[in-house]
Amino acid sequence: MKPVINALLFVSAALATGALSSAQAAEPVKEDFKPSSLNQPGKEYPQVNSQGYARFRIEAPKASAVNVSLGLGGQGGTNLVKGEDGAWTGTTAGPMDEGFHYYHLTVDGGTFNDPGTANFYGSVRWESGIEIPAHDQDFYALKNVPHGHVQEILFPSKSTGTSRRAFVYTPPDYGKNPNQRYPVLYLQHGWGENESAWNNQGHANLIMDNLIAAGKSRPFIIVMTYGMTNDIKFGSGLANFDIKPFQTVLIDELIPYVDANFSTLSDRAHRAMAGLSMGGMETKTITLANLDKFSHIGLLSGGTFAMDDVNKTSGFKDKVKLAFVSYGSRELDRPAGNGAPRQGGDPRENAAALKNAGINSVFYVSPDTAHEFQSWRRSLREFAPLLFKD
């Protein structure tokens, strides 16, 4: 089966600016800027203020132009201005959306990262990252609760002729009782990212630690590997994307390795898959073709389940115990035809149709966020408690 994949999901990533509209930028800028939490040790810039403005400072005394790719939508980022001390500074023209944003600098025509911040893999490169403190950041905060471990594993892959990397989150009580076995969620990143995204940008481990400590989620294992998505050139469409190589790695190599090396419950009732953006498309394609292996499915800003999918997929109604779909509100607010959600029908209407048909269909909208990680952090927070409710 060659999957028909929605090329517009790519476009939606390009449209994500992480910015409110300029109409909302009228309030005076408060001078309570603090270093971003993602800054490298000891670095004062970039900074963020309580309204969500970001301020940058780049030392490049002999440069003729410095631009930051982050800014209000449609304004080409933020141009910095050179001061008398030779440093380039500037503030976004309005508040950014809450949460994590990728960005980079353009210095005299070259693309560089901000030396003030840590780097995060996105857009098929290590990008700079900035965190706009969110009103609900407590759910992914590092707290004094029992913490699970994140294991970097190298699993053998005959189909690709190498050892491949994955990260495995094991919950806090994992290993304490050798007889305890756990369900597993396979969780995929988006286009341009890799297997490090869900923990580094998404804080999946901390989200789970906090949910488990609060008794809101059953403890389970999360496995994150590279979805082999980045051979696709951005904007070239996905018509030629072949799911087979990744499906082989996941189904024939990674899952057997995880079940052999971790204390898993290896039946389909205790295996889930979810992904964001292009990882959601991979999730949909792979799970619907392998319902003997998966029971719970999550598409985060990455497609929708329509009744057409249900009707075309043998056993959907019996075997899919959870069909979870989520989006950032700014994705849904986009005019019809100009973004992912409208392709394949309105995802809200689709979710309602599945529910009417007796399927455990859950639809979640992240308020005031776009095609970015704050939408997906919140989506995981909503999704995890619904999993593996035996």
Add this chain to the structure above:
Amino acid sequence: MKPVINALLFVSAALATGALSSAQAAEPVKEDFKPSSLNQPGKEYPQVNSQGYARFRIEAPKASAVNVSLGLGGQGGTNLVKGEDGAWTGTTAGPMDEGFHYYHLTVDGGTFNDPGTANFYGSVRWESGIEIPAHDQDFYALKNVPHGHVQEILFPSKSTGTSRRAFVYTPPDYGKNPNQRYPVLYLQHGWGENESAWNNQGHANLIMDNLIAAGKSRPFIIVMTYGMTNDIKFGSGLANFDIKPFQTVLIDELIPYVDANFSTLSDRAHRAMAGLSMGGMETKTITLANLDKFSHIGLLSGGTFAMDDVNKTSGFKDKVKLAFVSYGSRELDRPAGNGAPRQGGDPRENAAALKNAGINSVFYVSPDTAHEFQSWRRSLREFAPLLFKD
């Protein structure tokens, strides 16, 4: 006890250039350049050739000057030259030493990373990295052997009021037999680095996988955490460095957490500590003050054991089962007084004196390498097989 720490160890890091002398650069440059193995996906530059030259290409069409910090010693790195296509290119004036080197760019007076390569934490910042293929790189190659896992853990630390991060390498057969317990090596990074260095730059996990697969080392656990070294300003000397905060984290918090959460052998006979550069100084100070907890000690380019240490430390002769000291040959070749090795006596003579006194003293020199990771990769390869030989 306030440790007397050798400030010159800092200087030795500053002197490490990763370069042969310019006298050796006479041979014509071979045009067999290939992308460095550390490049970001799809990036053609930086490149290395079979002689160890490095070549750079930076797009910054409007810049007025681009310099790469890597180059022959004493030459201030490598200045790039702007081509007609607007890209800046240049090749080191001679071959670099084999192995890993940190570097960064100076673009119009600003410090940036090379957008072609991955980033590695050193010099208290995320630096660019390049790998000069080594003739002996097989020992840290990713091979088709059973692989251990590297776990990211967050352990509670009352003394610092937070959850602290560590990485834990568990050998390939870890967890297969719930009754099997393993010795533990605590392994420290150097000044300017953090707990990610030994795996990212050092390939400690792959070195151990390969040693274990070849039957050369007993399987053991390795724990790597942040040594709290970077509050010290580079070049300001270490007279004010207080080992207490890190010693408290390690001895009172991390070791009990590891013994409670992993299948360890928790007696002193099965606990080792080693570190590179400033991590070696920490190792020496902490182990000699805690010989009830450690039996095997390694100082990698980070100090030496003199008979004075033996005589001043109660129980040294009985309790220290291995006193391992190593250096890169270029550190030892430096004129007396201009580097770490001469402080506290010649490390070769010290090692011989300990051996004569009946102590299991082992001294290793990494050929043709400086105060850099190739010395420490090789040192771990030599050190690991000597550990925990019950």
